[in-house]
Amino acid sequence: MHHAARTASIAVTVASALTLTACGGSGGDDVGADAKQTLTVWAMGAEGEKLVDVAKEYEKTHSNITIKVTPVGWDVAHQKLVAASAAGKLPDVMQMGSSWLGEFADMGALEPVDTKVFQKGDFFPAAWEQGTYDGKTYGVPWYVDTRVLYYRTDLAKKAGIKGAPATMADLQKAAEAYQDKAGTKWGLNIQPSNQDAVQSFYPFLYSAGGAVLDDNGKPVVNSPEAVKALENYAGLFKKGLSDKTFRPGYDVTKDFNSGAVPMFFSGPWTIGLIDDNFPDLKGKWAVAPVPADKASVSWAGGANLAVSADSSHKAAAQEFIQYLTDTKNQADWYQRTKDLPANTAAWKSGELATDANLKVFREQAETAKVLPAEPKGTEITAKVDDAIGAVTQGKSSAKAALDKAQSEIEGLVK
Structure with a gap:
């Protein structure tokens, strides 16, 4: 569910002014995916709670990575992201509500997605579009929501x-x-x-x-x-x-x-x-x-996963997002949360393939529309x-x- 808290535009303007200096990120000092490191992740509402369990699973097969998930309430999430962005303290990975991405991409706060690693054709069109701003992709589709x-x-x-x-x-x-x-x-x-x-x-x-x-x-x-x-x-x-x-x-x-x-x-x-x-x-x-x-x-809602332009753990962040959005883990995430997979291949087996109610959502998601990303x-x-x-x-x-x-x-x- 996506409830965007409405924050005064003044906060946004101040944040934009402060983050202009951080534009383009700090590409040079990335520690590399194999180094021992801690990834900080913010996710909203029920997703934040459930992601804690998934992160523990991930750590079992990635012994060099510690993932610190902070669940954030939807009602305060927008405000917290704006404040963190202004202070240069965004987490490495963050869940982006469907109407916020344009605002943070416009501030230069997000790292563009590597579209060789994450491909448009693997996701519902509206889900991919939610992560796109000004012709560039800044968010990888995580789950999709349609009515x-x-x-x-x-x-x-x-x-x-x-x-x-x-x-x-x-x-x-x-x-x-x-x-x-x-x-x-x-x-x-x-x-x-x-x-x-x-x-x-x-x-x-x-x-x-x-x-x-x-x-x-x-x-x-x-x-x-x-x-x-x-x-x-x-x-x-x-x-x-x-x-x-x-x-x-x-x-x-x-x-x-x-x-x-x-x-x-x-x-x-x-x-x-x-x-x-x-x-x-x-x-x-x-x-x-x-x-x-x-x-x-x-209408298509849902959420994307984005990486902070300032993160020095971009390689590890990208690998974690690959894990969260691959076919197998998207189907697993559905079992945990009932969030609909944004990755269309996840719909090819199990309950997602056979359930009559879900079929209605699947077909509706194909043509659903999204508001183009705007600051x-x-x-x-x-x-x-x-x-x-x-x-x-x-x-x-x-x-x-x-x-x-x-x-x-x-x-x-x-």
Whole structure:
């Protein structure tokens, strides 16, 4: 899960000024992979906890390497990385949230990836793109996250709904039928406002053929396609099909279990949550691709692994990242975390190859889109969050809110 903490841009500016001197890194004094050394690694949230175990495994076969993993909370991670970068104290290896890479690459804080060692063709396109900034690659894909539709199949039968909604029009009809015929409180859950509402909106935006930034990084958030997508999204609140009150820390799976919410969009980790917490729901729910508008396109999140430009352990860092992203260890990481492998070869065997739910994620990940890396990525998406909230709360039309976001974002792109 990716929750980017929003830090004041002042901190970022100061950090950029301080790290300019560190540009290009300290290539000369790398100690070499075979020397006795300690690698420092920062990883976020649950990944940080689980990586501690993997690092111990790695040390068994690499006796010269000690790996010191520091788990960092997602809520403070962005701030900690900015502060460490300013002080020239970034770890050797760090997990980069999907919208942060551009900011740190732009500061000169990250070492470019050796694309002879790590190859684009081995990973999902969106995962590779997340690690790319200004035509150079700075992050190796670690895991990928995409959003699909979860829905209650038993209540769908009750509501007279045949199969999963195939189009956005079907999605609205299904939401109405769940309420009218199956007696659910809501038709579906989507986020009405506040931080990261844009992640909930992306499947609607991308499927309509819209985007926040085009492939060249130009803001296009007020395009006719985007306006139409936001009207459609806000319409679900206007019609009372989705709850327009934002609840911090809301856990949709409880309402999914009780039947109050029969449909929602989420990532792969939710499968495990439902299986573990609500075993009685087995056989009463399924996942399906994002309903199509012009196409079925979801958002890709996830994380990359990057090396500090200042590290004097670059060779060893690269070997550790090779280990974490190879086919065998990507499949092992899925078993430990339920994070979807970014390396496509990891999907060729075991549960990843046979599980029907995972197949939906696999196919969605092929076409999923990502926001092009920008130094002010977190601030750019914050403007879209504001626009979404203004429209779902009835304070603005979609066109006016997105025109405002467009002009604000024009001032933020590089």
